[in-house]
Amino acid sequence: MFGNTLTNIMLSRRDKAVLDFERSWWLVPGPKDRAVQEHLGMSAGRYYQILRDLLDDPEAKTYDPLTVRRLLKVRAERTRRRPEPRIIADGVDPADI
Secondary structure, eight states, X not given: OHHHHHHHHHSOHHHHHHHHHXXXXXGXXXXXXXXXXXXXXXXHHHHHHXXXXXXXXXHHHHHOHHHHHHHHHHHHHHHHHSOOOOOOBTTBOGGGO
């Protein structure tokens, strides 16, 4: 309980609002980017930038561990699916060999 009290002090209201919105945005009708603008008063790009930073913030993990854990899994899956860059040396693509 003491830890949550400190966490509530450490996270800004904006950060808590972003996490709260992410936890339940699917309940809001319409496109997510429009809901972000209407409910948080920021662009979708800014929202995702803040959310991305919060994933690495220990206070965010304490404030909303389920949402942060879910988003970390999504990020890890996207990173794992990203194809490795192909190195083309001397004009020869290794995939063509």
